[in-house]
Amino acid sequence: MNREILCATGNVVFGVLALALTAATLTGCGGQVNGTPAAGEVDVRQLPVGNYPIEPLDLRVEYLHSTNDGYRLAMARLADAVVTGVDIDPKFAHNSLAKAFLNTGSATNVLAAAVQPALRDNGMKFGYSASASTDTLLPIDTSEYVTNNYEPFGGHHTSPDATSFNVTVLQFPDSQRARAAAEQSEAADFAVAPDQNVRVALDKQQDAKAHWRPGIPSLAATLAYGDYVVNVYVELPKPDLDGLRQLTEQIFAAQLPLLDRTPPLSERQIFHLDYDPDAMLLRTLHPATYLSLDAVTEITHAARGYLHYVEDQATMKRLMDDSGVDRVSTTKKGALLFRARDTGSATTLWSGITKLDKGSVESPAGVPDVACVENPNPKPHSWDFDNAWNDSGRYICTLHYDRYVARVASGQLIDAQQKAAAQYALLANSQWM
Structure with missing residues (x-):
């Protein structure tokens, strides 16, 4: 022709x-x-990748979907529909808790144990909980940690001058059972201290059930919304019922539209969720020879879902918004991968992230557009996810290729360098997807 x-x-x-x-x-x-x-590009076959794979995972192993994987994907999907602190106000830049749960026992690690029968009897399917604060949360004091109580900040103590909140969203099989669960769980929580709690009406969400204890600077509210139940907990530096009510209404106003855009899932729909939207996981460095989906450490999120795991939400949200990031994936002890709007936006995102990393160490030989640093205060992932991509975090390398930006980490520099080289090669080898 x-x-x-x-x-x-x-x-x-x-x-x-x-x-x-x-x-x-x-x-x-x-x-x-x-x-x-x-060739106009680096010959990735010559990069110092060590024993790390440089081919997409689907060329090395066949993924077999399961019901449990479907639920893990459903919980990650719900995380993308739960408000972050900066959705409410840029001042809520610090997070303290992000937790996905599949059973009522896990749910009551956040909610009061008294509500478990209401959740169980009405068939709770799964849920997601996230918190935010105007200040960094204080460390957990195990001597004062009391089980069975409402723990909206994962056992952390709030700063005396901070304003903080928690949002927990649960899905039920239908709207009737969601309404019953909301009414019963609110009644059970109120009954923990019936002589001290006082019911509170919310003018802008009149169907919500709320209560507080006069003299205590916190308020809890529960609302059935279709097949979902939304629980909001707010805490101020000082007792102020009008302020508590206003913040609670503001959070509901931001949360409910997100659920409108996230229809509840049937059992069939849960099982058929796409395990790797836009082939993000296949592009993310994956040291293991099998895919083990997890709602946090091995999954693909939209931008909002990822922000729940970022210590400084305001800074990262600005960088991601400016670069048009729409997908973020992470793999266990592998890498964190962002997909930006285009190549230029990825370069901008890479530059913005690397400016936040202080100091520098040697980058892997032959790999363009990569910067490595030594973290002066290495620590596990914010919530001690032992298999997170940065579970060590002493050495971190950030690179970009085409419209993607990736971060890898290790306790040893040479290992971090090899991970960075392998991730670069993997992105180059994945361009056909």
Whole structure:
């Protein structure tokens, strides 16, 4: 089949056989340069990747979907529909808790144990809980940690001057059981201290059930919304019922539209959720020879879902918004991968992230666009996820390729360098997807 190509320097049209390939390079409208063609990119086969794989995971192993994986995907999907602190106000930049749960026992690690029968009897399917604060939460004091109580901040103590909140969203089989669960759980929570609790009405969410203890600077509210139950807990520095009510209404106003865009899932829909939207996990460095989905450490999130796991939400949200990040994936002891709007946006995101990392160490040889640093205060992931991509975090390398930005980490520099080289090679080898 012939195709006509118009020469840019004149009006002469040359007929070219599409399948005819030569080693010659045309210059202008007729000049020819002899030579051997060379690749325009780094030869990734020569990069110092150690024993890390550089091919997409689906070329190494066959993924077999399961019901449990479906639920893990459902919980991650719900995380993408739960408000972050900065959705409410940029001042809520610090997070303290992000937890996905599949059973009522896990749910009552956040909610009071008294509500468990209401959740169990009405068939709670899964849920997600996230918290935010205007200040960094204080460490957990195990001597004061009391089980069976409402723990909206995962056992942490709030700063005396901080305003903080928690949002927990649960899905039930239908709206009738969601309403019953909301009413029964509110009644059970109120009954923990019936002589001290006082019911509170919310003008903007009149169907919500809320209560507080006069003199205590916190308020809890529960609302059935279709098949969902939304629980909101707010805490101020000082007792202020009007302030507590106003913040609670503000949080509901931001949360409910997100659920409107996230229809509840049937059992069939849960099982058929896509395990790797836009082939993000396949592009993310994966040291293991099998895929083990997890709602936190091995999953793909939308931007909002990922922000629940970021210590400084305001800074990261700005970088992601400016770069048009729409997908973020992470793998166990592998990598964190962002997908930006385009190549230029990825370069901007990479530059913004690397500016936040202080100091520098040697980057892997031959890998372009990579920066490595030594973390002066290495620590596990914020919630001690032992298998998170940065579970050590002493050395962190950040790189970009095309519209992707990746971060890898290790307790040893040479291992971090090898991970970075392997991640770069994997992205190059994944361009066909």
